[in-house]
Amino acid sequence: MASAMLSGADRTLFRGRTPNGLGFLGSDFHGKNFPKMNLVSTTRISKSRAIVPRCSISASRPASQPRFIQHKKEAFWFYRFLSIVYDHVINPGHWTEDMRDDALEPADLSDRNMIVVDVGGGTGFTTLGIVKHVDAKNVTILDQSPHQLAKAKQKDPLKDCKIIEGDAEDLPFPTDYADRYVSAGSIEYWPDPQRGIKEAYRVIKLGGKACLIGPVYPTFWLSRFFADVWMLFPKEEEYIEWFQKAGFKDVQIKRIGPKWYRGVRRHGLIMGCSVTGVKPASGDSPLQLGPKAEDVSKPANRLVFVYRFILGALAATYYVLVPVYMWIKDQIVPKGQPI
Numbered sequence: 001m002a003s004a005m006l007s008g009a010d011r012t013l014f015r016g017r018t019p020n021g022l023g024f025l026g027s028d029f030h031g032k033n034f035p036k037m038n039l040v041s042t043t044r045i046s047k048s049r050a051i052v053p054r055c056s057i058s059a060s061r062p063a064s065q066p067r068f069i070q071h072k073k074e075a076f077w078f079y080r081f082l083s084i085v086y087d088h089v090i091n092p093g094h095w096t097e098d099m100r101d102d103a104l105e106p107a108d109l110s111d112r113n114m115i116v117v118d119v120g121g122g123t124g125f126t127t128l129g130i131v132k133h134v135d136a137k138n139v140t141i142l143d144q145s146p147h148q149l150a151k152a153k154q155k156d157p158l159k160d161c162k163i164i165e166g167d168a169e170d171l172p173f174p175t176d177y178a179d180r181y182v183s184a185g186s187i188e189y190w191p192d193p194q195r196g197i198k199e200a201y202r203v204i205k206l207g208g209k210a211c212l213i214g215p216v217y218p219t220f221w222l223s224r225f226f227a228d229v230w231m232l233f234p235k236e237e238e239y240i241e242w243f244q245k246a247g248f249k250d251v252q253i254k255r256i257g258p259k260w261y262r263g264v265r266r267h268g269l270i271m272g273c274s275v276t277g278v279k280p281a282s283g284d285s286p287l288q289l290g291p292k293a294e295d296v297s298k299p300a301n302r303l304v305f306v307y308r309f310i311l312g313a314l315a316a317t318y319y320v321l322v323p324v325y326m327w328i329k330d331q332i333v334p335k336g337q338p339i
């Protein structure tokens, strides 16, 4: 797998962007800073600079052993409550409007008539960025949470969007349906991310683009501990590998993050990168997968459910506090210095 990752990285473009007003200090996989990247440049990663993360545990796990809140029933209940404060309390720490616009830029939403699906679209925060470029009537928001979708339905610019409940790993769209597939901050809940990315491939048209925005794996030990128990924080190489295995070509990854992090990535970021790939041939993905491992219809043991849910919510709290900590650091440490 390591060699597959290395050659994957070799063929993949990494893009970096300097957050406005701040030197882009970024971070490497060792928890320090990654080299400055130009505002708009794309950099081909060579084997000599290949990323070898110093992380103990792989972000991937068998789909049958999801992390806390990664089981679909847990995700459903998690958003039953989180949807109440999602837009006003949760999002501002992790997913700001300028990050969203930056992350959507590689999706190349260049025509108002494009058909776009926003998978795991939730309250429609990312969809609000999409409808700046594409007519709302051509956009479908899909999410597993009726509570999140209820919030999207209240947003005026989204009133012409189609809003449907569904599962990212089993999309209710025909093959070769959309011009663009967008999914932001949802992959971390999917027990089988490779299956979700294979679905992304299937539903877009020949030459269409998928843009998946998601978290990145931390390197700082405490953040890594919480990431390892809660949800899924993939490594950048994993995204690349999943896209390439699904059949995507021209896979690119762009690093994103809130401005006040000054590019720091050692704590991981719930919205840490935007990965894009182009569909080179019509039809289904060349990747063959067996049946879904997770059986959501099976009744869950209530005690185990509550135990997993509480631990998951505690780990989630840690990730609510990290951006606050980074914001305070940004206020204290003189500008231009690494934090």
Ligand SMILES: C[S@@+](CC[C@H](N)C(=O)[O-])C[C@H]1O[C@@H](n2cnc3c(N)ncnc32)[C@H](O)[C@@H]1O
Pocket: 072, 075, 079, 091, 095, 119, 120, 121, 122, 123, 124, 125, 126, 127, 142, 143, 144, 145, 148, 166, 167, 168, 169, 183, 184, 185, 186, 189, 190
């Ligand atoms: C962090 S929110 C992101 C929402 C939105 N994309 C945004 O940018 O604000 C993650 C969303 O993914 C949804 N989700 C989680 N697992 C899903 C699945 N298997 N299928 C569809 N949606 C899913 C959740 O219900 C939630 O609304």
